Amino acid sequence: MGRDKLADSKRAKKKEKLANKTEKNKNLLHYNLRLFIAGDEPNSKMAEKTLKDICEKYLHGSYKLEIIDVTKDFNISLEEKVFFAPTLIIETPEFKSRIVGSLNDVQKLLELLGLSETGGNK
């Protein structure tokens, strides 16, 4: 029986942890991120790195990131009217926005993700 109790408390702890996590994720929107890059152009590389860092640090798994190389298939850029690289398209249930450039301003990017006021939802 003691084992059961232990297992129960473990389960409860896990549940609590899970609840905590969902609690956190409740505040966090689900981000659909698409980054259009042009091969290994420096600006594209820079944007990719910055974006990946931010996702890991602030988005806690509540995102989907897709990296699209425009030099491989022009049809996607045509469909999405992406003329510049890099271009980041952010889609959430609440808003959609588009950022062109190497994302050199991290603060600006956080703002655009709606994360700057709460100090990044840490």
Place this chain on the structure above:
Amino acid sequence: MSGNKRKTLKKTPTYIIGLDEILNGGLPHGRTSLIFGTPGNGKTVMGVEFLYRGAINGEPGIFLGFEETVKTLCENALTMGFDLSYLKKKNLIFLMNGQIEPDVIVSGKFSLKPLLSIISGKAKEIGAKRIVLDALDLVFGLLENPVQVRSELYQLNLWLMKLGLTTLITLKPREGYPGTLFQDYFYSISDCVIHLDVRQLDQVSTRRCRVVKYRGSDFGRNEYPFIITNKGIRLIPITKFDLRHKPFGERISSGIKRLDEMLGGGYQRASCILFAGEPGTGKTILASTFVTQMCKQNERVLYLSFEESPDAITHNVTSVGLNLERFLNSGKLLIYGTMPEATGVEEHLMRLFDKVESFSPQHVIIDAISACERIGGKEAAFDYLMRILNFLKEKGITVVLTNQTSGRKSQLEISGNGISSMVDTVIFITYVHGEKEVNRTIQILKARGSSHSNKIKGFRINDSGIEIYDI
């Protein structure tokens, strides 16, 4: 060393009426050209027509517009008879709407690689030979600084040249750049630069086109007025590279034996004859007599009247025994009446050119050139007449002009409107005030390439026509 080392530049014809003439054959093949002008000057229309005419002549093209949507573009093009949707279905044209959303955020540097990839992808897909980048200033306006504008533009140009596309870029002047720096970058990558503008001239607006630069080629250096018609752009060079007037032909009768004698045998075919005189001296009757003579010989005459309606003309001359109506009915004569004020110089010109092309007359009467000033001032009248005369002379058409003079010093303004160099024969009719009566006299003031009488003769109009007698 043998052979000619000089190589002429390969040209891509625009197929726009008049434009290829001043471009000496067309735009530079496989290179970049620029149309520059403020909004509303016809840049997009010129770009669309370049593509449309290319496509129907077997050269597919791409249109990338950063301002208009594809839908409005197609609708506007259709007003000129350009069915872009049809060409699109046939894969002869690719239209892309590249409107940049106003809320796009720029953060850091970027390149135009996706745009270039789209262009090459589509160019290969449809086998494009031509491309128009409409309102490209909107794209380059997003770049952070002039250095980037220059380098991206350079990349774009290299890319387009590699694809072998004949490129036409349209551009508006851009604010926020020192002086003309922004457009200077575009100029530097363009082998040919065309300026378009619209000007108000004596209350009539006139569109003008000017080639300001053309690397490696000669071009017409004047400003050329143009109009946008329901068939597209029409541009008529004022002064072409060379005058190709046909030489005068044989003598043709004026319809009056005594006048023919004074002229040394009649008018000369393909020459320009001017009748000058005060109101009521009989210029229209003199012209109608000639019309009758030519129509009787089964020749075709186009009568352009600025003062009277076709009905009024035919009715008035019946009083002197002339019956023009039968020639109207037999299709030998076409009378075209128009008000000078009705429209601008270009529209007037095009209407006349259209009439000449469709009716193909051997003789044209313009009654009266003094009314032409009402089209839009002295300058416009000169412009209009010079271009008409040039056009008709090239076709070997005889032109009769009437000009209404006024007052005693009328001899000074006889050939009016500064066109005297284009006029070959001048016939002057005037009143002579006697003690109890007023008589008319006729004299020949000028007859180029011909001997003529220097006598002043009496001139009378009675119910059987014109009579010339010795005095």
